[in-house]
Amino acid sequence: MxxxxxxxxxxxxxxxxxxxxxxxxxxxxxxxxxxxxxxxxxxxxxxxxxxxxxxxxxxxxxxxxxxxxxxxxxxxxxxxxxxxxxxxxxxxxxxxxxxxxxxxxxxxxxxxxxxxxxxxxxxxxxxxPRYDPNMDIVRNIVQSGRLGSVYYVETGGGRRRGMPGGTFISKELAGAGAMADIGCYSLDMALNALGYPKPLTVSAYTSNLFGTNPRYHREAERFDVEDFGVALVRLEGGIALNFKISWAMHMDTLGATMFLGSEGGLKVTPAGVGPWSGVWDGKVGSITLFHDLLGHHTESPIPVKEHSINxxxxxxxxxxxxxxxxxxxxxPGEQILYNQAIIDGVLRSSELKREVEIALP
Structure with a gap:
């Protein structure tokens, strides 16, 4: 043996x-x-x-x-x-x-x-999160061509209250806040399903109105990263990506992830309940395919695989x-390089208050 x-x-x-x-x-x-x-x-x-x-x-x-x-x-x-x-x-x-x-x-x-x-x-x-078998279902549907030509993707998530502390809130140590902590998961979920197209431009806004307020964060005096961000990202292949993320907000959700195509649409919701839920660092809650069937608007629930995978x-x-x-x-790092390029573009665009181009070797 x-x-x-x-x-x-x-x-x-x-x-x-x-x-x-x-x-x-x-x-x-x-x-x-x-x-x-x-x-x-x-x-x-x-x-x-x-x-x-x-x-x-x-x-x-x-x-x-x-x-x-x-x-x-x-x-x-x-x-x-x-x-x-x-x-x-x-x-x-x-x-x-x-x-x-x-x-x-x-x-x-x-x-x-x-x-x-x-x-x-x-x-x-x-x-x-890539190891959730439901992420494979999402990717397989998008890659199958069932949606036709995908032209718009919306991804991200928000916690009603879910701001970490320590090294996460220091720009010197973390570089970025919610974008780097949980936003990168949302981007990976969408970009991996699409086959990781190259990002071209970013127009973004960020803020930290909650983290810097002592009512909401016990370390407000040293909080200097973003707790909210939203961006429009142009991707190769004529795809528009609407990316949004929040550590804290007065809202229950920032909505589902969705893929809009010429022949169908796919809606994916995160699992979990409570003030720290609503983002893509956990499991998939539901998957729904929107399409036309025999001339009728049709919604087809895709069964979510229950699992106990760690x-x-x-x-x-x-x-x-x-x-x-x-x-x-x-x-591979070659893929996540594009993920990092978008986060980098969000921070640059927010600081400059204009759209920025993404330059990659």
Whole structure:
């Protein structure tokens, strides 16, 4: 009987999201968490002790971790450190599972993708909602041609109240707010269904009226990112994308995701209830196909697949499988580069108060 090679991984950053990565790795046979790095003295060791990673080595400098014999790394640092850490890891010959958002700026994202191509090291981005089987249903319908020529897409979501704190609300550490935190999920859902067309221009507006108000946020004095944004994005192929996102608002929803085509339309709602629901970091609630049948306006509900898949664990599991099988990145940086380009365009357009073009190599 063939014994599988043990895949050795490191975790860079030891916050809450790193614990989710560690929990996923620990469920897998022939996977060893060999090291943890965090710039805060003592924090990596605390992580190792708390999560009972008895064979893992602690480091304060991620470059020392990368000097070990590792197959891959999970990068779970604040957004600001994504670029440098990922490039260092790729240069060191390690495959990379990078938490979302991909980067702070578009130039950083481009550099990461180019480094991955040059070194041959895999760069996969952490968008676990892709592993909901209902996302495949949505993509298959859109890709099948059943909608005809798709000309308009509306995506995004809003929480009535759902603003995080800590590193998420600092422009210096996060680069962006709601756009980077949950907006990137909405963009991936729509762009992946479309086949990731290239974005061309963005005209956007953002605000932070809730985050900077002490009535709504306990860290209002240090809140300097956006908590709301809306944008019209022109995509290759004559498609208009209406993108909207909110961490907080006086409304129950910003509406469903919809795809309008010449032969049909598709409406997709997120699952979940309560003030933190209404965005695409969870599961699909309903899928409805709108079309004409025998001259009649017809609505066809598409059965939603009920499942108990741990989407986060599946993301990490697929990364390990890709390393083991020598295949490409499950969610390649080359795709998410377009996602990051839109977020970058939204922030630039909002600041300049005009439409901006997206320039990609």
């Amino acid at each position: 063939t014994v599988s090679k043990t895949i050795r991984v490191g975790i860079i950053g030891s916050g809450g999201i790193a614990r989710a990565h560690a929990a996923a790795y620990k469920t897998m046979d022939h996977v060893e968490i060999a090291a943890v790095a965090d710039v805060v003295p003592g924090k990596a060791q605390q992580f190792i002790d708390r999560d009972e990673l008895k064979d893992a080595q602690p480091f304060e400098d991620h470059r020392e971790l990368l000097a070990l014999d590792l197959d891959g790394v999970s990068i779970c640092t604040p957004n600001k450190a994504h670029h440098r850490t990922a490039v260092d890891a790729l240069e060191a010959g390690k495959h990379v599972l990078l938490e979302k958002p991909m980067s702070v700026t578009l130039d950083e994202a481009i550099d990461m993708v180019q480094t991955s191509k040059r070194t041959g090291s895999m760069l996969s981005i952490g968008f676990q 989407l986060f664990h599946e993301k990490v599991r697929d990364f390990v499988a890709a390393i083991r099988e020598g295949r490409g990145a499950p969610i």
